[in-house]
Amino acid sequence: MARLQIDKISKSFGRNEVLKGLSVDIPDGGFVSLLGPSGCGKSTLMRLVAGLEQASGGRILIDDEDITGLAPEHRHVALMFQSYALFPHMSVAENIRFPLAMRGKGSADEQRSRVEEALDMVQLGQFAKRLPKQLSGGQQQRVALARAIVARPRVLLLDEPLSNLDARLREDMQIELIELHKRLKLTTVFVTHDQDEALSLSDSIILMRNGVIEQSGTPEDLYDRPVNSFVADFMGGSNVVPARVSGGRLTALDGAIDIPAGDMPETTTAVAIRQEHLRPVSADAAPDGAILFGADRQTRVFLGSRARYRYQTGGQVLHALVPGEHIAAADMADCLSVDPAKLRPLRD
Amino acid sequence: MVRGVPPTARILTAFLITATAIFMLVPLAVVMLSSISASEFLVFPPRGFSLRWYGEIMASDAYLKAGWTSIKLALVVTVLAIGIGTPTAIALYRFRLPGGEALGALFLSPLVLPTLIFGIGLLVLFSSWGSGPSFTGLVIGHLVISLPYVIRTVGAVLADADPALEEAARTMGANVWQRYRYVVLPQCAAGMAAGGFFAFNISFDDAVVALFMRAPDVETLPLRIYSQLEFSPDPSVAAVSTIMILLTIFLVFLIDRLFGLKRIA
Numbered sequence: 001m002a003r004l005q006i007d008k009i010s011k012s013f014g015r016n017e018v019l020k021g022l023s024v025d026i027p028d029g030g031f032v033s034l035l036g037p038s039g040c041g042k043s044t045l046m047r048l049v050a051g052l053e054q055a056s057g058g059r060i061l062i063d064d065e066d067i068t069g070l071a072p073e074h075r076h077v078a079l080m081f082q083s084y085a086l087f088p089h090m091s092v093a094e095n096i097r098f099p100l101a102m103r104g105k106g107s108a109d110e111q112r113s114r115v116e117e118a119l120d121m122v123q124l125g126q127f128a129k130r131l132p133k134q135l136s137g138g139q140q141q142r143v144a145l146a147r148a149i150v151a152r153p154r155v156l157l158l159d160e161p162l163s164n165l166d167a168r169l170r171e172d173m174q175i176e177l178i179e180l181h182k183r184l185k186l187t188t189v190f191v192t193h194d195q196d197e198a199l200s201l202s203d204s205i206i207l208m209r210n211g212v213i214e215q216s217g218t219p220e221d222l223y224d225r226p227v228n229s230f231v232a233d234f235m236g237g238s239n240v241v242p243a244r245v246s247g248g249r250l251t252a253l254d255g256a257i258d259i260p261a262g263d264m265p266e267t268t269t270a271v272a273i274r275q276e277h278l279r280p281v282s283a284d285a286a287p288d289g290a291i292l293f294g295a296d297r298q299t300r301v302f303l304g305s306r307a308r309y310r311y312q313t314g315g316q317v318l319h320a321l322v323p324g325e326h327i328a329a330a331d332m333a334d335c336l337s338v339d340p341a342k343l344r345p346l347r348d
Numbered sequence: 349m350v351r352g353v354p355p356t357a358r359i360l361t362a363f364l365i366t367a368t369a370i371f372m373l374v375p376l377a378v379v380m381l382s383s384i385s386a387s388e389f390l391v392f393p394p395r396g397f398s399l400r401w402y403g404e405i406m407a408s409d410a411y412l413k414a415g416w417t418s419i420k421l422a423l424v425v426t427v428l429a430i431g432i433g434t435p436t437a438i439a440l441y442r443f444r445l446p447g448g449e450a451l452g453a454l455f456l457s458p459l460v461l462p463t464l465i466f467g468i469g470l471l472v473l474f475s476s477w478g479s480g481p482s483f484t485g486l487v488i489g490h491l492v493i494s495l496p497y498v499i500r501t502v503g504a505v506l507a508d509a510d511p512a513l514e515e516a517a518r519t520m521g522a523n524v525w526q527r528y529r530y531v532v533l534p535q536c537a538a539g540m541a542a543g544g545f546f547a548f549n550i551s552f553d554d555a556v557v558a559l560f561m562r563a564p565d566v567e568t569l570p571l572r573i574y575s576q577l578e579f580s581p582d583p584s585v586a587a588v589s590t591i592m593i594l595l596t597i598f599l600v601f602l603i604d605r606l607f608g609l610k611r612i613a
Contacts, residue, residue: 052515072518085516088509089534098530099520151520 002063002154002187003028004049009058011044011211018044020211021058026204028063029185033198036208037234042191045208046157049189050079062154073102078153082160084144086132092143093119093128099151118146121180138169145177149184156186162197174201195235199223207231229346232272239273239318240346250343254314256293259340268345275321277342280309280333290337297334302327311336376593383586390581401587411588414572421483421568422551425490429547430540432491433498437539438532440499441506442514456496463493463556471560481563489557494550498543505539538607545603549596 004026011019018041026032034042047053049060051072059068067075078099086095093115100111119125122142132140141161148156161177162170178201181188192198198205199219206216215222215231226232229240243252245268250261252271261268286292295313307327311318313336322330378392386396405411439445440452458466467489474485517531555570562571569588576585 050515050519052518072515073521073523075519076521077519079516079519081512081516083510083512085510085512087513087517087531087534089537098517098522102517102521102523102526147520 003061004030004155004187004189005059005061005064006045006049007059007061009045009048009060010056011041011048011053012056018211019048022208022211022213023058024206024213024216026187026189029187030204031181031188031190031202033202033205034189034191034208035195035198035205035234036193036214038193039210040208041211042193042208043159046079046159046189046191049155050077050157051075052079076103076151076153077155077157078148078151079157080144080148080159080161082163084132084140086140086143086147088132091129091131092124092135095132095143096147096150099147103151105151114150118150121149121183122146122176138165138173141165141173145180149180149186152184153186156188158188158190160191160193163192163194170197177201199235207234209234225344226272226346228348229270229272232270232344232346237275237321238344239275239278240270241273241316241318243268243271243345245345250345253293253316256313257291257343259291259343264345265347267347269348270346272344272346273318273338273342275308275319276323277338278318278320279326279337280311280320280322280330281335281337282329282333283335285329285333286335286337287339289340291340292335292337294334295336300331379586379589380593382583383590385583385586388582390577390583390585394583401583404582404584405587405591408584410567411569411572411584414567414569415588417483417566418552418569421486421490422548424487425494425551426544426548428487428491429494429498430544433495433543433547434502434533434536434540436495437499437502437506438536441503442511442532452499455499458493459496463554466492467557467560470557474561481561481566483566486558486561486566486568489561490547490551490554493554493557494547497546497550498540501543501546502536502539505536509535541603541607545599548599552592552595 004024006022006024008021008023009019010017010021022045024032034045036042044053048055051067051070055068059066061067062075062077087098090098096115096118097111100106100114105111106114115128116125119128122145124139124142124146127135127139127143132143135143141164145161148158158177162173165173174197177190190198190202199222202219204216204218205222207214207222209230214234215227217225222231223235223237226235226238232238232240241252241257243250243257245261245264245266248261249258250264250268250271251258257271280297281292283292283294293313295311295318297309297311299310301308301310305324307322307324307330309320309322309330311320318336320330320336381394382390382392383401384397384399385391385394386398386400387394436455440448440455445451470485470489471481474481479485513531513535514527517527522530553570554568555574558568558571562568567575569592573585573588576582
């Protein structure tokens with residue numbers, strides 16, 4: 001349990017600069033997602049925190065102690081690998097006991113009871129004597145998790161821990177991770193490329209691209225208030241439409257959108273329109289004050305409680321998410337409408 | 349049978365498998381059957397049944413001495429080959445050594461270079477040092493030809509193992525000695541056993557290096573068999589060979605029991 005500060009950290013492999021001086025401050029007990037497409041540097045950042053890579057510049061601090069040059073075995077930072085990295089020649093209990101044994105924590109009896117406690121926490125009590133290869137992928141994942149938390153590390157790092165599980169198991173594990181975090185209050189960094197996972201799990205998200213932070217904040221910040229088109233696009237759920245602000249007006253979609261710019265800055269290069277804010281309507285049924293323009297409907301995907309429509313207008317693809325009760329009306333519609341207040345300006 | 353395989357290919361495959369089995373197993377069977385012959389000479393098929401040649405061996409100082417020399421030699425070579433080959437494999441497969449590939453090729457070269465020439469060279473070298481053939485010379489010779497096997501088998505196990513395991517152990521507080529003791533070496537164990545088995549067999553079976561390194565007081569079992577064949581080919585040769593075959597089978601069985609051959613082969 002500790003505060004983790006990353007101060008202007010940079011990392012190069014040869015001439016390839018993977019991390020470009022980024023800073024992060026995670027409070028004690030925080031649960032933060034490092035999110036980004038593959039190659040954005042999120043895994044490298046995590047390995048730097050674990051000590052498995054050496055920083056090219058900048059500092060890493062845990063509770064104000066500079067650990068930048070400290071060997072991984074002395075950091076007390078646990079890392080759960082994507083491959084789980086369970087020791088194949090050790091039983092489940094021996095695997096989980098390993099961090100306690102290496103750090104000489106407590107007597108043999110104390111270690112045994114802590115192993116049992118960790119096994120119970122991940123509901124694997126009856127598998128203590130099995131070898132890892134005798135367990136399913138989901139069970140192996142729990143063993144790796146138990147091993148990571150058993151010694152109560154100062155920081156817990158999880159490297160795409162759920163990516164090898166099927167969808168169902170993944171949702172269960174997400175809930176278990178949240179509950180485990182509530183219980184142990186370990187400062188946790190969760191690396192993922194899945195924005196839904198980041199949104200549902202963490203109390204804050206750091207979205208990275210090409211070794212820099214594009215935006216960090218609460219899940220709501222990133223989802224509702226993306227600062228640029230990359231964030232809006234990556235977080236999903238929005239249409240990102242190229243736009244420009246000049247002479248006090250915002251124009252987009254070849255003039256189909258042409259409204260007063262208000263306080264939108266001149267640096268605006270696009271607007272984000274949430275899919276649920278875009279409404280398929282008939283030309284005569286548009287609400288007062290709404291932007292209305294014609295569009296070609298291409299496909300409709302039924303999602304149970306909702307349907308997603310795919311429209312095209314002037315070479316731009318637009319998606320509209322329509323709640324169940326409006327599907328019948330939407331099927332007849334040949335125009336799209338949106339409340340101008342819902343447009344969110346984006347910079348590059 | 350796999351469908352879609354043309355009948356000619358099937359016949360050819362069946363023929364090759366049968367031929368391989370015949371030429372591998374029948375000579376062994378011939379030797380084993382000859383060893384229980386009552387005849388004075390090494391002949392096949394055996395005439396009569398007798399275990400007298402086993403008794404002759406047990407009473408023969410020359411056989412017992414050679415057998416003891418061979419076992420001692422093979423054990424020393426096995427221990428040294430594992431002891432040297434394992435760290436070599438770890439260095440070759442785990443560290444990025446400058447010129448690592450060239451080193452790897454050098455260590456494996458005894459697999460392809462003619463043992464005969466190596467034996468001659470070894471003899472000349474030892475003679476030039478004034479020591480001539482000796483037990484130590486034999487150990488060195490056998491070590492050189494058996495090391496590649498240990499390096500290969502341990503290397504194969506390491507290549508299969510997840511390198512993240514060592515990093516994981518590090519983040520759990522294991523220092524460098526603990527990582528080798530608890531993570532790397534246990535993973536190598538199966539490869540070490542297989543490599544050791546090869547080393548033992550190569551040393552126990554070798555007649556080429558031993559031929560050059562032979563001294564009046566250092567005669568290995570294969571050379572004893574060879575001289576016996578040359579001067580009085582009686583079924584004692586077959587009896588000794590049978591014991592060697594049984595010893596090998598026993599070792600294979602032991603290794604399978606301890607480590608599982610599937611994990612190694």
